[in-house]
Amino acid sequence: MTSRGKPSSLKSRLYEIVFESDTPAGKTYDIGLLICIVVSVIVVAMESISTLPIQFDRWLYILEWFFTIIFTLDYIARLWIVSRKRQYIFSFFGIIDLLSILPTYLGLFLVGAQSFMVIRSIRLLRIFRIFKLSRYVGEGQNLAQALRSSRPKIIVFLVTISTSVIITGTVMYMVEGPEHGFTSIPKSIYWAIVTMTTVGYGDLAPQTTLGQTLASFIMILGYGIIAVPTGIVSAEMVALKHKEKITSQVCPHCLKEGHDHDAVFCKFCGGTLN
Numbered sequence: 001m002t003s004r005g006k007p008s009s010l011k012s013r014l015y016e017i018v019f020e021s022d023t024p025a026g027k028t029y030d031i032g033l034l035i036c037i038v039v040s041v042i043v044v045a046m047e048s049i050s051t052l053p054i055q056f057d058r059w060l061y062i063l064e065w066f067f068t069i070i071f072t073l074d075y076i077a078r079l080w081i082v083s084r085k086r087q088y089i090f091s092f093f094g095i096i097d098l099l100s101i102l103p104t105y106l107g108l109f110l111v112g113a114q115s116f117m118v119i120r121s122i123r124l125l126r127i128f129r130i131f132k133l134s135r136y137v138g139e140g141q142n143l144a145q146a147l148r149s150s151r152p153k154i155i156v157f158l159v160t161i162s163t164s165v166i167i168t169g170t171v172m173y174m175v176e177g178p179e180h181g182f183t184s185i186p187k188s189i190y191w192a193i194v195t196m197t198t199v200g201y202g203d204l205a206p207q208t209t210l211g212q213t214l215a216s217f218i219m220i221l222g223y224g225i226i227a228v229p230t231g232i233v234s235a236e237m238v239a240l241k242h243k244e245k246i247t248s249q250v251c252p253h254c255l256k257e258g259h260d261h262d263a264v265f266c267k268f269c270g271g272t273l274n
Contacts, residue, residue, distance in 0.1 A: 015081050018074075019250045033074060040067035068104040075101060084253060091255055146236035153232045161225060165192040168218055172211060180207045196222040 020026045043063045046052065075097045079085055088094045147154075169189030176182040181204050182191065191204040195218045206212050250257045253271030266273055 011081050014077065015252060018077055018081060019252070019255075033070075036067055036070055040064070040071075043067065064104060068101055071097070071101045082252070082255065084255075087253075088255055143233075143237065146233050149236045150232045154229060157228055157232070161196070164221075165189055165196060168192045168196075168214065172206065172214060175208060175211045175214065176206050180211070181205075192218060195219060196225065198222045198226070 016023055017026045017029050040063075043060055046056070047060050047064070078088060078094075078097065082088045089098070166189055169192035170185055172192060173182050173185050173188035176188075182188045187204070194201055194204075195215060198219065206215050251259070251266040251269060251271055251273060254266060254269040256266065256268045259267060259273065263273060265271065
């Protein structure tokens with residue numbers, strides 16, 4: 001093999017380990033990284049506990065830098081392996097990977113920056129690629145497709161709900177008035193939203209008979225409203241039920257996943273799949 005071919009072969013091998021989970025090495029790498037992410041988040045959480053013995057501070061500091069170095073090497077490796085570096089840098093996980101290491105370095109210059117390191121928990125989304133849960137990846141994309149297809153219906157539903165809470169909030173303001181805590185129409189609309197969504201904080205409550213009757217009507221209406229968006233999305237999911245299953249294979253060019261099991265080319269950018 002020529003010296004020119006070795007780096008390419010090395011990158012290809014590293015790509016399978018870092019970005020894919022098909023091989024034992026790739027799965028081991030992802031599981032190890034996942035463990036580091038979980039432990040590092042625990043370390044950050046423990047650093048916020050002021051009652052811990054002072055001797056733990058040094059160990060937590062060492063662990064934080066240990067995980068930061070690991071995540072830094074992981075970010076550099078991913079940046080070196082991918083062919084389209086800009087695509088990775090500005091991708092969702094690329095931004096998260098960068099944000100997961102910046103706080104520790106910023107902590108050398110800014111006090112309190114370490115608190116932002118809990119953003120690493122978002123990287124736990126990689127678990128769906130670790131164990132090759134093709135079924136969940138496929139269902140996730142079907143859900144996204146169902147949400148896109150039902151968007152017009154959901155928009156109409158939200159407009160209807162918004163109109164309803166504005167009307168009921170205004171009526172409640174007129175019925176109860178400031179003497180019962182409904183000091184303004186916006187605050188009354190807030191009460192209508194809390195009541196219609198069946199949250200019920202209890203900070204506002206109608207005192208008059210008419211107001212309580214209206215509140216009862218809104219509560220009952222709220223139970224029916226909850227089922228509407230679920231039915232809309234469920235109907236779209238049924239339409240996608242027989243869609244061909246997809247895999248979690250990552251395109252080496254655009255870094256997108258969700259391809260058919262027999263796909264040779266990426267359906268997003270047209271690049272050749274590994």
